[in-house]
Amino acid sequence: MDLEDSIAAVLAQRGCRITPEIIRAIDTFIAVVEDNFDSRGRDRDAEDVDDPTDQDPSPTRMIDCPHCGERLPIALDLTSGEQDGIQDCEVCCRPIRIRYAVEDGHVSGFRAEGS
Numbered sequence: 001m002d003l004e005d006s007i008a009a010v011l012a013q014r015g016c017r018i019t020p021e022i023i024r025a026i027d028t029f030i031a032v033v034e035d036n037f038d039s040r041g042r043d044r045d046a047e048d049v050d051d052p053t054d055q056d057p058s059p060t061r062m063i064d065c066p067h068c069g070e071r072l073p074i075a076l077d078l079t080s081g082e083q084d085g086i087q088d089c090e091v092c093c094r095p096i097r098i099r100y101a102v103e104d105g106h107v108s109g110f111r112a113e114g115s
């Protein structure tokens with residue numbers, strides 16, 4: 001193991017005789033260090049899962065593409081009244097006309113059609 005050799009070399013440079021007991025002590029030391037690395041990695045992963053900022057807050061609605069029939073998520077803009085726009089299908093790349101009205105953050109009259 002490279003780490004074990006490095007530690008043994010440092011000890012030898014400082015005048016320490018490398019005995020089987022020293023080698024076992026180095027092995028124990030390396031095992032403790034590696035355990036700490038592992039637990040820190042698990043903690044970081046858990047924080048990522050629980051982090052609420054990972055969630056996408058933008059509202060979407062699933063539609064069927066009027067050209068190819070593929071189900072697609074359409075991002076909704078809930079900030080203003082009448083919405084009328086073109087969004088290209090992610091699958092067939094043809095334009096879809098998206099129309100809807102927004103009242104108090106609620107979508108009504110949603111229509112998705114080929115243009």
Ligand SMILES: [Zn+2]
Pocket residue numbers: 065066067068069070089090091092093094
């Ligand atoms: Zn399509």
